[in-house]
Amino acid sequence: MIKLIGVTKQLKNRIVLDDISVTFEKGKLYLLRGHNGSGKTMLLRLLCDLIAPTRGTVEKPEYSYGVMIETPNFALHETARQNLKFLASIQKKIGMKEIEKCLEEVHLLDEIDNKVKNYSLGMKQRLGFCQAVMENPDVLLLDEPFNALDDEHFHLILQRILGMKKDKTIVIAAHGFDTEKHPVFDQVITLNNGKIHP
Numbered sequence: 475m476i477k478l479i480g481v482t483k484q485l486k487n488r489i490v491l492d493d494i495s496v497t498f499e500k501g502k503l504y505l506l507r508g509h510n511g512s513g514k515t516m517l518l519r520l521l522c523d524l525i526a527p528t529r530g531t532v533e534k535p536e537y538s539y540g541v542m543i544e545t546p547n548f549a550l551h552e553t554a555r556q557n558l559k560f561l562a563s564i565q566k567k568i569g570m571k572e573i574e575k576c577l578e579e580v581h582l583l584d585e586i587d588n589k590v591k592n593y594s595l596g597m598k599q600r601l602g603f604c605q606a607v608m609e610n611p612d613v614l615l616l617d618e619p620f621n622a623l624d625d626e627h628f629h630l631i632l633q634r635i636l637g638m639k640k641d642k643t644i645v646i647a648a649h650g651f652d653t654e655k656h657p658v659f660d661q662v663i664t665l666n667n668g669k670i671h672p
């Protein structure tokens with residue numbers, strides 16, 4: 475469980491997260507929504523320690539994180555295989571077999587030896603998703619994971635996320651998700667100007 479209590483983040487003179495208190499539990503899927511600039515990405519960054527709170531506390535045990543925040547930064551002149559192999563070599567938790575399985579699940583195995591610069595936006599997005607989930611993290615943080623995906627791949631990624639939900643905490647930031655059409659979230663958190671909308 476990740477518990478934020480009265481968390482405020484100030485960057486220069488700007489309050490980007492304002493007195494946020496919220497709990498994220500294991501086995502649940504959360505949606506962060508809100509307008510551009512409302513603080514969704516900042517909250518994801520805070521959850522995985524990329525930024526520290528200015529005030530307030532974050533209570534959480536040691537977790538492993540899978541993160542896809544903003545445009546994933548791949549080495550464009552290298553292939554998907556080379557990129558993911560390099561990333562996997564940092565933690566040494568998985569090998570090529572797991573990487574290939576993960577690429578297959580997002581329909582990219584046929585492109586494994588293609589350079590990332592030749593990928594379409596939607597392919598890069600799926601590669602970013604693969605990178606975030608391949609090491610089977612406890613906490614999965616995804617910033618706009620459905621951007622640039624066609625219907626088929628939207629459903630593919632959504633089903634993958636739902637299939638992984640049981641033993642993870644998953645937080646998705648997406649500003650345009652149709653929650654009526656796809657009522658899949660355990661909790662929807664709306665941010666407005668850095669504050670949680672009640």
Ligand SMILES: Nc1ncnc2c1ncn2[C@@H]1O[C@H](COP(=O)(O)OP(=O)(O)OP(=O)(O)O)[C@@H](O)[C@H]1O
Nearest residue numbers: 485486488490509510511512513514515516517649
């Ligand atoms: N380095 C920085 N210094 C000051 N303010 C910043 C900095 N980075 C971001 N901000 C501000 O923080 C606020 C929250 O930004 P954030 O990226 O979290 O929004 P968001 O909800 O993810 O928006 P989007 O939907 O456009 O991705 C914005 O007002 C932004 O201008």
